[in-house]
Amino acid sequence: xxxxxxxxxxxxxxxxxxxxxxxxxxxxxxxxxxxxxxxxxxxxxxxxxxxxxxxxxxxxxxxxxxxxxxxxxxxxxxxxxxxxxxxxxxxxxxxxxxxxxxxxxxxxxxxxxxxxxxxxxxxxxxxxxxxxxxxxxxxxxxxxxxxxxxxxxxxxxxxxxxxxxxxxxxxxxxxxxxxxxxxxxxxxxxxxxxxxxxxxxxxxxxxxxxxxxxxxxxxxxxxxxxxxxxxxxxxxxxxxxxxxxxxxxxxxxxxxxxxxxxxxxxxxxxxxxxxxxxxxxx
Amino acid sequence: xxxxxxxxxxxxxxxxxxxxxxxxxxxxxxxxxxxxxxxxxxxxxxxxxxxxxxxxxxxxxxxxxxxxxxxxxxxxxxxxxxxxxxxxxxxxxxxxxxxxxxxxxxxxxxxxxxxxxxxxxxxxxxxxxxxxxxxxxxxxxxxxxxxxxxxxxxxxxxxxxxxxxxxxxxxxxxxxxxxxxxxxxxxxxxxxxxxxxxxxxxxxxxxxxxxxxxxxxxxxxxxxxxxxxxxxxxxxxxxxxxxxxxxxxxxxxxxxxxxxxxxxxxxxxxxxxxxxxxxxxx
Numbered sequence: 001x002x003x004x005x006x007x008x009x010x011x012x013x014x015x016x017x018x019x020x021x022x023x024x025x026x027x028x029x030x031x032x033x034x035x036x037x038x039x040x041x042x043x044x045x046x047x048x049x050x051x052x053x054x055x056x057x058x059x060x061x062x063x064x065x066x067x068x069x070x071x072x073x074x075x076x077x078x079x080x081x082x083x084x085x086x087x088x089x090x091x092x093x094x095x096x097x098x099x100x101x102x103x104x105x106x107x108x109x110x111x112x113x114x115x116x117x118x119x120x121x122x123x124x125x126x127x128x129x130x131x132x133x134x135x136x137x138x139x140x141x142x143x144x145x146x147x148x149x150x151x152x153x154x155x156x157x158x159x160x161x162x163x164x165x166x167x168x169x170x171x172x173x174x175x176x177x178x179x180x181x182x183x184x185x186x187x188x189x190x191x192x193x194x195x196x197x198x199x200x201x202x203x204x205x206x207x208x209x210x211x212x213x214x215x216x217x218x219x220x221x222x223x224x225x226x227x228x229x230x231x232x233x234x235x236x237x238x239x240x241x242x243x244x245x246x247x248x249x250x251x252x253x254x255x256x257x258x259x260x261x262x263x264x265x266x267x268x269x270x271x272x273x274x275x276x277x278x279x280x281x282x
Numbered sequence: 283x284x285x286x287x288x289x290x291x292x293x294x295x296x297x298x299x300x301x302x303x304x305x306x307x308x309x310x311x312x313x314x315x316x317x318x319x320x321x322x323x324x325x326x327x328x329x330x331x332x333x334x335x336x337x338x339x340x341x342x343x344x345x346x347x348x349x350x351x352x353x354x355x356x357x358x359x360x361x362x363x364x365x366x367x368x369x370x371x372x373x374x375x376x377x378x379x380x381x382x383x384x385x386x387x388x389x390x391x392x393x394x395x396x397x398x399x400x401x402x403x404x405x406x407x408x409x410x411x412x413x414x415x416x417x418x419x420x421x422x423x424x425x426x427x428x429x430x431x432x433x434x435x436x437x438x439x440x441x442x443x444x445x446x447x448x449x450x451x452x453x454x455x456x457x458x459x460x461x462x463x464x465x466x467x468x469x470x471x472x473x474x475x476x477x478x479x480x481x482x483x484x485x486x487x488x489x490x491x492x493x494x495x496x497x498x499x500x501x502x503x504x505x506x507x508x509x510x511x512x513x514x515x516x517x518x519x520x521x522x523x524x525x526x527x528x529x530x531x532x533x534x535x536x537x538x539x540x541x542x543x544x545x546x547x548x549x550x551x552x553x554x555x556x557x558x559x560x561x562x563x564x
Contacts, residue, residue, distance in 0.1 A: 001364060002371040007380065010373050010420050017332065019301055050299065082283060089284040091292050098289065104392045105411075105445035111386045129387075130446075133415075137447040138292050163387035164412075165419040 007165060023049040026141030026168070028132065031055040032072040032186035033081045036176040040145045041085045043173050052139050053082050054091040056098065061127030070270075072189040091139070098134060107133045109163070112156045115250055116263060117274065120240045128153055129160045136166050144168050149175045149183045151261060151276045155250060175275070177203070183275045190271050198236055199268045205230040205242060206277045209262045213279050218256050220244040227264065238267035247278055257281055289447060305331040308423030308450070310414065313337040314354040314468035315363045318458040322427045323367045325455050334421050335364050336373040338380065343409030352552070354471040373421070380416060389415045391445070394438045397532055398545060399556065402522045410435055411442045418448050426450050431457040431465045433543060433558045437532060457557070459485070465557045472553050480518060481550045487512040487524060488559045491544045495561050500538050502526040509546065520549035529560055539563055 004010045015021075025048030027040045033055075044051045055078050062068035075092065082090050106126055113125035136144065146154045154172050161170060175183045181203035182188070182196070191199060208230040212223045220243070227242045242264040245252050253260065263276035286292045297303075307330030309322045315337075326333045337360050344350035357374065364372050388408055395407035418426065428436045436454050443452060457465045463485035464470070464478070473481060490512040494505045502525070509524045527534050529541040545558035 001361075001369055003361065004371055004373050005375055005379070007375065007420055010371075010375075013371055014420065014422055017304055017306060022299055024299060079283075079285065087283055089286055089292075089295055091286050093287055093289065093292075097287070102441070103445050104394065105442055106390050106392070107387065107415075107446070108390070109387050133389075134445075134447045137449060138289055138296070140296055140449065159384070160387055163385050163416075164389070165416045167419060167422065 011165075011167065022142055023047075024139070024141045024143075025051045026135075026139045026144045027051070027053045028135050028144065029053060029055055029078075030057045030071065030186060031078045032074050032189060033078045034176075034184045034186060036147050036149065036184040038081060038085060039176050040147055040173050041082070041087060043171065044143070044145050045085065047171075048141075048143060050088045051086075052089045052091065052141065053087050054093075054135055054139070056091070056093055056095075056131070056135075058127055058131040059095055059099070060130055061121075061124050063121055063123070070190070072186050091135075098131070106130050107160065107164070109156050109159050112152070112159050112250055115152075115245070115252075116241060116243075117152050117265065120265065125153070125156050129156060132157055132160065133164065133166070136161075136168055141168050143171060145171050145173055147173055147175060148278070149185065149275060151247075151263065151278075152250060155248075181207070183273075185273060187271050187273070191268060195268045195271070198234060199266070199271075199273050201231055201234040201236060202264050202266050202273055202275050204234075206262045206264060206275060209242075209244070210277050210279055213256060213260070213281065218281075220253050220256060223256070223262070227262070231264075231266070236266040236268045236273075240265035240267065240272070242266075293447075293449065304424055305329075306421070306423045306425075307333045308417075308421045308426045309333070309335045310417050310426065311335060311337055311360075312339045312353065312468060313360045314356045314471060315360045316458075316466045316468060318429050318431065318466040320363060320367060321458050322429055322455050323364070323369060325453065326425070326427050327367065329453075330423075330425060332370045333368075334371045334373065334423065335369050336375075336417055336421070338373070338375055338413070338417075339377075340409055340413040341377055341381070342412055343403075343406050345403055345405070352472070354468050373417075380413070388412050389442065389446070391438050391441050394434070394441050394532055397434075397527070397534075398523060398525075399434050399547065402547065407435070407438050411438060414439055414442065415446065415448070418443075418450055423450050425453055427453050427455055429455055429457060430560070431467065431557060433529075433545065433560075434532060437530075463489070465555075467555060469553050469555070473550060477550045477553070480516060481548070481553075481555050483513055483516040483518060484546050484548050484555055484557045486516075488544045488546060488557060491524075491526070492559050492561055495538065495542070495563065500563075502535050502538060505538070505544070509544070513546075513548070518548040518550045518555075522547035522549065522554070524548075 025044030247259040247261040307326030524546040
């Protein structure tokens with residue numbers, strides 16, 4: 001009889017029961033796939049034998065029903081992109097497949113979900129962590145791929161995976177940008193050309209913050225002032241936040257040190273855009 | 283490329299990746315093992331090639347810290363019983379192994395957790411569903427075994443497994459009782475002989491309710507009155523509830539029909555005892 005006292009020990013014992021090692025890469029998406037998703041799929045393709053993509057606009061992570069209904073959808077374009085990338089399986093469920101009427105379970109990551117996107121979109125991350133737990137249990141991937149654009153989402157899911165001992169490894173992949181620096185986003189399909197032009201001020205503001213740090217700034221206040229000044233030169237229709245925080249805990253930092261996250265959310269027309277940069281301070 | 287639209291379809295596709303079918307039976311426990319646990323382990327032994335038992339007193343499912351500290355513990359007796367039953371692996375983690383300081387995730391099954399035990403032990407089922415999710419992710423059993431004594435717990439976990447698509451089958455096993463009908467319980471180790479004697483009034487009250495139904499009662503009120511009358515003949519130190527409900531939804535029933543659960547919780551000294559009976563009405 002084996003007596004096991006650590007989670008690591010149990011995971012090792014359990015993997016030994018599995019027999020030959022699987023290699024399943026998973027890219028969870030909400031569809032309206034773009035080159036950012038394509039880069040995640042290619043990254044999965046490079047390191048995994050089998051690649052699974054899910055396409056599901058998750059109602060739980062939206063506030064007002066309208067935002068959920070307006071989220072862009074393009075199932076035939078999505079399938080075409082997946083075919084081009086030689087994806088092995090695409091999971092395209094209907095909403096009531098994943099949430100039948102009796103559904104009543106929520107998964108919550110508390111501290112990391114509170115700030116930034118969590119503060120502006122109540123219950124958003126609870127919706128994210130609930131659907132991600134479901135998808136990870138269904139797909140049971142050896143490795144799951146996320147884009148840096150949704151950095152807080154990645155940090156929340158990393159905590160979820162640790163806390164619930166979900167048996168998958170995570171890989172964070174670089175944000176894919178247009179020539180003008182705008183972070184690719186499904187929501188951007190709903191921007192007019194002029195709005196799209198204006199939306200790239202977010203990335204420019206983050207770059208101004210990064211430049212301030214490169215220029216020697218070591219406190220949040222002047223960096224945030226620089227980002228605000230940049231955004232105000234080409235003001236969008238709203239700024240939800242534009243800030244510096246600790247990249248690991250997501251807590252605001254008075255004094256900048258270690259790995260710093262510059263992050264922002266703005267509104268252009270009816271579309272919210274988010275973006276971030278990671279800056280390492282030596 | 284496979285296009286999959288149902289969870290069933292995805293689970294089937296995913297199992298095919300696994301290769302040869304595993305057969306891992308799991309009995310999660312809080313230790314202080316007794317013949318009720320032994321019967322679960324034997325049931326697992328009969329239907330699974332590999333049997334895993336976990337022994338962990340889960341702090342999250344206790345209210346006041348004192349109740350957690352007072353819960354009976356007997357690790358050497360537990361290991362002996364597991365050895366006798368030829369268990370393959372015993373998971374005996376320390377509390378901070380499963381809950382490191384950064385831990386911040388909760389899993390909640392809402393409606394089914396509200397009544398009965400949930401009403402008397404706030405946050406109890408949230409603790410249960412959180413630890414069970416962790417243990418199922420760590421052990422990844424093909425089948426998990428629960429005792430009917432904790433019937434509400436089973437119904438909550440069944441909902442959890444469905445809602446989060448946890449890849450395990452569940453088996454509910456009959457309550458094991460002493461000669462006088464008392465449902466075996468780790469907590470009962472803390473009863474004196476005289477208290478233990480008095481505690482069996484709970485089972486007798488449930489039997490009185492069952493007899494009332496057998497005698498033709500088809501409404502909850504007279505059945506509950508009969509159970510209360512029986513308990514009052516040998517009153518314990520407190521009665522938390524003694525009721526009839528729908529065995530599937532756990533909602534109170536005015537008119538009895540289908541599968542009815544008679545359930546109760548009493549206090550004897552500092553120990554809470556729970557029990558239940560399932561009655562099928564044709």
